[in-house]
Amino acid sequence: DQHILSLITHHIVCDRISVSVFLKELVSLYEGKSLNPMSIQYADWAEWQRNQLQGEQLTKQLDYWKTRLANPLPILELPTTDIPSPGDQIARKTPLRIDRELSQRIKRLAGECHVSLFTFLLATFKLFLHRYSGQHDLVVGSEVANREHPETIRMIGLLVNTLVFRTDIDGAANFEEMLKRVHNTVVGGLEHQDLPFEKLVEELNPTRDTDQLSPLFQVKFDLQPISAAPLTEMSGVRLERFAIEDTQSKYALRFNLQDTDDGIQGQVEYSRGFFADTTIANMIRHYTNILAAVSQNISRPISTYDVIDETERQEILAFSRGPT
Numbered sequence: 001d002q003h004i005l006s007l008i009t010h011h012i013v014c015d016r017i018s019v020s021v022f023l024k025e026l027v028s029l030y031e032g033k034s035l036n037p038m039s040i041q042y043a044d045w046a047e048w049q050r051n052q053l054q055g056e057q058l059t060k061q062l063d064y065w066k067t068r069l070a071n072p073l074p075i076l077e078l079p080t081t082d083i084p085s086p087g088d089q090i091a092r093k094t095p096l097r098i099d100r101e102l103s104q105r106i107k108r109l110a111g112e113c114h115v116s117l118f119t120f121l122l123a124t125f126k127l128f129l130h131r132y133s134g135q136h137d138l139v140v141g142s143e144v145a146n147r148e149h150p151e152t153i154r155m156i157g158l159l160v161n162t163l164v165f166r167t168d169i170d171g172a173a174n175f176e177e178m179l180k181r182v183h184n185t186v187v188g189g190l191e192h193q194d195l196p197f198e199k200l201v202e203e204l205n206p207t208r209d210t211d212q213l214s215p216l217f218q219v220k221f222d223l224q225p226i227s228a229a230p231l232t233e234m235s236g237v238r239l240e241r242f243a244i245e246d247t248q249s250k251y252a253l254r255f256n257l258q259d260t261d262d263g264i265q266g267q268v269e270y271s272r273g274f275f276a277d278t279t280i281a282n283m284i285r286h287y288t289n290i291l292a293a294v295s296q297n298i299s300r301p302i303s304t305y306d307v308i309d310e311t312e313r314q315e316i317l318a319f320s321r322g323p324t
Contacts, residue, residue, distance in 0.1 A: 016160065017145060038137075041155070046157070053196075057194075057291075068188070074137070077216045078253075079132065092270055093267045102292060115183045119179070131305060133236040137240070138169065140164075141162055161193055163189045167181050175302055218251075252271050254269040289306070
């Protein structure tokens with residue numbers, strides 16, 4: 001009376017939202033319900049995309065990204081005592097939770113600044129990277145669902161695309177000024193999101209180091225839509241989901257968040273070949289510190305936001321003084 005359904009799909013034909021669509025339709029069919037007909041199928045969408053990305057439209061998209069990503073892209077250098085071992089690409093995940101009170105302050109600030117929650121979180125993430133690395137030219141990858149058209153809501157296929165958000169914060173007086181720059185970066189990227197990431201990589205043909213897991217950027221930041229509630233039953237069948245974790249890391253570092261009723265939550269995915277578990281734990285604490293500081297005052301100079309809190313500062317000072 002016990003059965004396991006194992007569904008394996010290649011990412012080239014199925015993205016994260018497609019899996020949710022599939023499961024909903026599977027339940028409907030199992031319960032004897034009919035599915036509403038689709039106005040277009042994935043093959044139709046793929047053909048439409050190919051037709052769109054030709055001639056003037058393709059040139060416009062390419063010109064934008066080539067301009068944004070011109071000049072050598074910076075290599076993010078995060079200070080760490082970890083010894084890189086690029087051959088070890090085992091993926092690890094650590095939870096990241098921002099409490100409800102701080103999450104509400106962040107969302108309220110984003111509204112007051114007339115930017116999306118994603119833009120605000122991306123700006124704080126770039127501030128975190130700046131304070132960690134000291135670099136001003138910051139490049140971060142991010143996913144977009146690419147389902148703006150109503151016909152694509154129930155479509156199964158690979159529609160998700162990866163955008164590269166590059167922001168130079170050199171000369172930004174304070175976080176508010178930095179937020180405006182990140183906002184302009186996001187708006188421009190979304191206006192030119194139709195160019196597939198693989199086409200962009202093909203056109204730019206970047207020089208890649210052997211220890212670089214992804215071209216064009218080293219870190220990724222995503223704000224995913226809230227996952228649908230897990231299926232628990234259908235027509236008398238009790239369902240239980242078995243999570244199968246990825247074993248190979250696709251990125252050196254990825255912050256993957258969701259806006260939930262209990263606050264902004266998610267996980268940090270990282271490669272053991274680049275970061276130790278303790279390093280990631282410190283990063284999560286320091287990113288949360290940045291969020292808390294920004295939520296209190298967005299007008300401070302970006303150089304005054306500290307990743308460590310007072311408790312950690314005192315511990316460092318005590319350690320530097322040595323035993324008394």
